[in-house]
Amino acid sequence: xxxxAASRPVPAPGTDHTVLDAADISRAxxxxxxxxxxxxxxxxxxxxxxxxxxxxxxxxxxxxxxxxVEGAAxxxxxxxxxxxxxxxxxxxxxxxxxxxxxxxxxxxxVVVLVDDVLFSGRTIRAxxxxxxxxxxxxxVQLAVLVDRGHRELPxxxxxxxxxxxxxxVQRVRxxxxxxxDSDAVVIEGAAS
Amino acid sequence: xxxHLLSAADxxxxxxxxxxxxxxxxxxxxxxxxxxxxxxxxxTVVNLFFEDSTRTRISFxxxxxxxxxxxxxxxxxxxxxxxxxxxxxxxxxxxxxxCDAVVIRHGASGAPHxxxxxxxxxxxxxxxxxxxxxxxxxxxxxxxxMWRHLGARNGGTLxxxxxxxxxxxxxxxxxxxxxxxxxxxxAEVTLVAPPTLFPVGVESWPVETSYDLxxxxxxxxxxxxxxxxRERMSGGFFPTAREYSRRYGLDGRRxxxxxxxxxxxxxxxMVRGMExxxxxxxxxxxxxVEQVTNGVAVRMAVLYLLLGGSEPAIATDGADA
Numbered sequence: 001x002x003x004x005a006a007s008r009p010v011p012a013p014g015t016d017h018t019v020l021d022a023a024d025i026s027r028a029x030x031x032x033x034x035x036x037x038x039x040x041x042x043x044x045x046x047x048x049x050x051x052x053x054x055x056x057x058x059x060x061x062x063x064x065x066x067x068x069v070e071g072a073a074x075x076x077x078x079x080x081x082x083x084x085x086x087x088x089x090x091x092x093x094x095x096x097x098x099x100x101x102x103x104x105x106x107x108x109x110v111v112v113l114v115d116d117v118l119f120s121g122r123t124i125r126a127x128x129x130x131x132x133x134x135x136x137x138x139x140v141q142l143a144v145l146v147d148r149g150h151r152e153l154p155x156x157x158x159x160x161x162x163x164x165x166x167x168x169v170q171r172v173r174x175x176x177x178x179x180x181d182s183d184a185v186v187i188e189g190a191a192s
Numbered sequence: 193x194x195x196h197l198l199s200a201a202d203x204x205x206x207x208x209x210x211x212x213x214x215x216x217x218x219x220x221x222x223x224x225x226x227x228x229x230x231x232x233x234x235x236t237v238v239n240l241f242f243e244d245s246t247r248t249r250i251s252f253x254x255x256x257x258x259x260x261x262x263x264x265x266x267x268x269x270x271x272x273x274x275x276x277x278x279x280x281x282x283x284x285x286x287x288x289x290x291c292d293a294v295v296i297r298h299g300a301s302g303a304p305h306x307x308x309x310x311x312x313x314x315x316x317x318x319x320x321x322x323x324x325x326x327x328x329x330x331x332x333x334x335x336x337x338m339w340r341h342l343g344a345r346n347g348g349t350l351x352x353x354x355x356x357x358x359x360x361x362x363x364x365x366x367x368x369x370x371x372x373x374x375x376x377x378x379a380e381v382t383l384v385a386p387p388t389l390f391p392v393g394v395e396s397w398p399v400e401t402s403y404d405l406x407x408x409x410x411x412x413x414x415x416x417x418x419x420x421x422r423e424r425m426s427g428g429f430f431p432t433a434r435e436y437s438r439r440y441g442l443d444g445r446r447x448x449x450x451x452x453x454x455x456x457x458x459x460x461x462m463v464r465g466m467e468x469x470x471x472x473x474x475x476x477x478x479x480x481v482e483q484v485t486n487g488v489a490v491r492m493a494v495l496y497l498l499l500g501g502s503e504p505a506i507a508t509d510g511a512d513a
Contacts, residue, residue: 080217083231083500093501095210096217101224133226 015190020162022183025145025176028161029058032143033065035159040110045138047109048076051127052097054116057178058145062114075102079113079134084126101134111137112159116174118144121155146185148172195504196308196317197494200328200373208335208376214493215336219486221258229492231500232261235292239265240282241320242298247460247484248320248330252295255491261499264291279303283312291315293499301325316498324363324391324424330459331369333490335377337483338414341455351378356408358384359418359440359467362391363425366459367418371399384408386440388429405440410449416457417442417467433466443469447477455479 020028040046043066050059056078063076080097082088113127124142131140143159148166162185166172170189177183197203203211221227237256241249249265256263266282279298286294293316296304301323308317321327335350342353355374361367361383368391374381375398382400383390394401402408409415420436430436437443442456450456456468456477464470473480498504 083229083496088231088500089502091501092503093497093499096214096496098217099220129230133228134224 016186016188018184018186019164020146020185025161025183025185028145029061030065032159032161033062033069036062036112036141036143037066037069039141039158043070043072043074045109046074046112047102047104047106047137048074048112048114049079049101049106049127049131050076051113051115051123052078052080054174054176054179055114057176058116058143059112059114062112062143075104077102079127079130081123081126081130084129086122086126099130106131106135106137108136108138110139110141112141112143114143116145116176117172118142118147118155118157118160119150119172121151121153124155125153145174146172195498196304196319197328197498198304198308198317198319199326200331200369200376203328203373203376205376205378208332208373211332211490211493211497212336212339214497215332215486215489216340218258218492218496219489221492222485222489228258228260230260231496232256232259232292235261235499236290237261237263237293237295237495237499238286238291238315239263239320240286240294240296241265241267242279242296242303243321245297245321247487248297248327251484251487252318252320252329252491254488255495256293258488259492259495259500261292261495264289279307280310280312283307283310286315287313293318293495295320297321299323316504318494318498321365323365324368325365326369327365327459328369328373329487329491329494330366331373332494333483333487334366334370334416334457334459335373336490337457337479337486338374338379338455339377340486341479342413342453345453349378350374353379353413354411355379355381355414355416356384356405356412357381357416357418358405358408358442360389360420360429361385361394361418362389362429363421364418368397370416371397375399382408382412384440386430386436405442406446406449409446410451412450412454414455414457415442415450416459417462418459419461419463420466437466441467441469442472444471447472447475450477457483459483 048059048063050056059076063074066074077100078098080099082094082096141158144157145161146164147157147160148164170187173186175184239249239252253263295318297320303322304317304319357367371381384402384405458480
């Protein structure tokens with residue numbers, strides 16, 4: 001999840017609204033799963049790596065969808081990018097999150113990075129650096145549930161659940177069952 | 193701002209568990225092709241060793257290097273300066289060169305505390321063993337090893353696990369740090385030693401004590417054997433080495449009385465035949481080699497949590513200690 005920098009303003013409370021509900025999220029993940037299969041002409045050599053915390057359950061759900069369509073399991077894991085962040089020095093040392101590279105590694109595989117929200121692009125830059133230390137994939141693709149814009153680096157997603165125009169004062173929260181109580185994407189704060 | 197790790201007593205339960213969880217992630221690094229993380233790039237860690245050490249110094253060096261820090265090894269062995277003066281002069285030199293962390297091993301108890309609180313250096317100070325006082329990273333790696341072996345069956349904690357620490361408690365900084373940390377983590381520690389090898393004031397430690405090894409072993413979940421530190425002994429603490437190992441050594445016969453899941457530990461260096469026999473040290477129960485592996489992971493976790501961000505993630509404020 002793109003952690004908003006400390007300088008970003010805090011949204012006014014009481015102005016939350018839900019932009020995707022559980023059914024919307026399910027449909028978006030279904031479509032992303034099909035797009036991944038279409039782009040890679042099947043699921044051979046595809047490895048899904050979720051970025052903790054919310055990217056990991058998303059990667060697992062996409063893996064389930066692909067398995068249901070293709071009839072073969074797709075490896076799914078997690079990739080913690082904490083130590084590769086460019087703002088590591090700006091905050092107290094953060095808790096590390098699990099990195100779980102599926103058996104078989106990522107060498108010569110097509111790695112699909114999965115995250116909940118694409119924002120500045122800095123998390124994905126860190127993820128690309130982290131991948132570099134794990135192995136050499138044949139290709140890296142990016143799937144996100146929400147693209148909220150405001151990129152600070154030349155990075156774009158290959159598979160997007162929903163493009164969500166936001167203002168910088170707003171905050172996008174993704175809730176997923178397993179981590180949270182329900183499935184929902186919520187925008188906090190009013191557009192300015 | 194103070195940001196040091198001087199004593200195992202400075203760690204709260206939350207902090208200690210954060211170190212263990214972080215160490216778990218660090219340990220997975222050993223399975224990867226590139227055993228390096230960029231977290232401490234551009235930071236300098238000085239290993240300042242006034243006492244001999246193989247394991248600890250190499251372990252800290254490996255930990256710092258795997259986190260991409262620059263490492264300077266400073267061995268003060270053979271220095272003719274008096275201790276107080278040499279420590280201060282050395283500290284001022286290090287400060288002038290600019291370093292972010294000092295890992296210090298010193299023969300005098302309290303030397304790391306002095307270094308941290310004297311204003312000589314601005315760096316983080318990590319105690320790597322001071323005299324007969326403390327060795328907090330050893331306690332963390334021991335706790336980490338126990339947690340990996342005993343925690344899974346116990347809800348991920350060491351709550352109520354029985355740990356026996358056996359041998360030269362008097363001269364052991366490992367025993368003191370372990371007793372403090374394991375108590376913080378909820379384990380029940382029993383120290384076993386001959387009466388002459390208990391330190392004064394041991395009754396104020398949060399532990400049980402016993403003179404009878406055979407009575408303690410069947411209940412223990414982990415047994416940690418300590419080396420008899422002859423280099424620190426000036427008098428006769430026990431009649432002969434043979435008598436000591438007969439009463440307080442761990443041999444095959446005693447090992448047979450342990451529970452099936454009980455692990456045998458030793459902080460090293462071992463004196464085979466004295467406190468532990470070779471067949472025990474090399475048995476399936478022995479996790480002595482794994483302790484060394486875990487040591488690197490735990491020290492990476494400590495260095496990362498102290499130096500990785502803008503301020504330490506664990507509140508080990510030495511000034512208040």
